[in-house]
Amino acid sequence: MFTLIYEFKLKPTNAQVAVFQQWLEQCRKVYNYALRERKDWVNSRKCKGYACSVKSEYIIPADTPAPTYNSQAVALTQAKKNIPGLEQVHSQVLQQTLKRLQLAFEGMWKNRRGFPRFKKPGRMRSFVFPALGKQPIQGNRIKLPKIGLVKFNQSRPIPDDAIIKQARIVRRASGWYVQLTLQWKVSVPEISPTGTxxxxxxxxxxxxxxxxxxxxxxxxxxxxxxxxxxxxxxxxxxxxxxxxxxxxxxxxxxxxxxxxxxxxxxxxxxxxxxxxxxxxxxxxxxxxxxxxxxxxxxxxxxxxxxxxxxxxxxxxxxxxxxxxxxxxxxxxxxxxxxxxxxxxxxxxxxxxxxxxxxxxxxxxxxxxxxxxxxxxxxxxxxxxxxxxxxxxxxxxxxxxxxxxxxxxxxx
Incomplete structure (x- = not known):
């Protein structure tokens, strides 16, 4: 498989911008809540067996398993039934937020990065649609799940034989952008070291x-x-x-x-x-x-x-x-x-x-x-x-x- 990422600038309406901002805020809250749950579990295991701190301790049963992506995804499904704000966001977008947190912890374990930090308001700047429907590109508009058609500036043509795997909506100072991940079912030969x-x-x-x-x-x-x-x-x-x-x-x-x-x-x-x-x-x-x-x-x-x-x-x-x-x-x-x-x-x-x-x-x-x-x-x-x-x-x-x-x- 050969993968490329094409980036285009979006031209959303005011109503669509409001939806984008609302979704980013909900993704931020889900990210922080899941991080808080993981951090509390880690801190509850730091207590020494022979002494407790003077101030406070985390009371979590010893047999409670560590929070993982799977367990938090199941809890997210239950939370969507009780929290109206989560119900408005596409379910796969929220799941990708939990995967983003999982990748942050894997980077800490494998690549010796710092402990993941909480995101303050405005810090979350992108969310991902891991799958799009059939024919998501219609002229100069892209069809996003649960949002609808959004205009974008198609600065270069999208190949017809490419498969659009996912779309990432990014907020920057100059506006909103969409990053399309394209795949081709081809094998690319390796470049041989010859010549000057x-x-x-x-x-x-x-x-x-x-x-x-x-x-x-x-x-x-x-x-x-x-x-x-x-x-x-x-x-x-x-x-x-x-x-x-x-x-x-x-x-x-x-x-x-x-x-x-x-x-x-x-x-x-x-x-x-x-x-x-x-x-x-x-x-x-x-x-x-x-x-x-x-x-x-x-x-x-x-x-x-x-x-x-x-x-x-x-x-x-x-x-x-x-x-x-x-x-x-x-x-x-x-x-x-x-x-x-x-x-x-x-x-x-x-x-x-x-x-x-x-x-x-x-x-x-x-x-x-x-x-x-x-x-x-x-x-x-x-x-x-x-x-x-x-x-x-x-x-x-x-x-x-x-x-x-x-x-x-x-x-």
């Missing part, structure tokens, strides 16, 4: 340096609009809590954040298409993005959005038929791409690579990109020119050239 190669090194001075000598500037979208964002946030702080003026000021802040995100993502896609025009194989570094997002340059690293760029580049290579792979980043800035000797650590202020062994001189980031290209070419089993023997050679450095195994992304 290219290495990429991402950084802050240059957003991306390419092994062919080209460098791309860092747009810094957040840095350019940071002063304007501070001004808008000060206006929000000066408004009375809960007033309409505060809501209007918060909407301006949200629109500016969306503008920053759109500017960054548009630059990533343009750069990804340019890189795909130059080569048949593209190699990039496997970076520890979590650690970079917590260092002393965290704000600048997050502003660059390297993680999103690498995901966009992988998706673009997949659509363009270009082979993409990540290689280990250890020692790329300390290795000479010409003689492959270890030149030692460089200070951040040292922007030129000059090898003391062979005299090769070039931009520091370009040299790292060339090392990334060499490692990628060796990893896929191709030969590299100018191989040296002994310490620092490609043959000895082959341990660092092993490919990084990753799960294939869902597009």
């Amino acid at each position: 190669s290219l290495g990429i090194d991402v950084g802050l001075m240059h957003f991306a340096a390419v092994s062919n000598g080209r460098t791309f500037p860092n747009p810094r979208p957040f840095k350019r609009l940071e002063s304007k964002l501070k001004s808008l946030q000060k206006k929000v702080a000066s408004k009375q809590f809960g007033s309409n003026n505060r809501a209007k000021a918060q909407a301006k802040v949200a629109k500016l954040h969306e503008r920053i995100a759109n500017t960054r993502k548009n630059y990533h896609w343009e750069l990804a298409h340019n890189l795909c025009d130059w080569a048949d194989m593209i190699f990039a570094e496997q970076l520890n993005l979590k650690a970079l997002g917590k260092g002393f340059l965290a704000k600048h690293c997050l502003d660059a959005g390297w993680g999103q760029f690498l995901d966009v580049l992988r998706a673009c290579c997949f659509k363009r038929g270009v082979y993409f792979q990540k290689v280990p980043a250890k020692g790329t800035s300390q290795t000479c791409p010409n003689c492959l000797e270890d030149t030692g650590k460089k200070k951040l202020s040292q922007r030129v690579h000059k090898c003391q062994f062979c005299g090769y001189t070039c931009d520091r980031d370009v040299a790292s990109a060339q090392v990334v290209e060499i490692r990628g070419v060796v990893a896929v089993g191709h030969t590299v020119g100018k191989l040296s023997e002994g310490k620092g050679s490609v043959l000895e450095d082959v341990k660092l050239c092993l490919p990084v195994t990753e799960e294939s992304p869902a597009f």
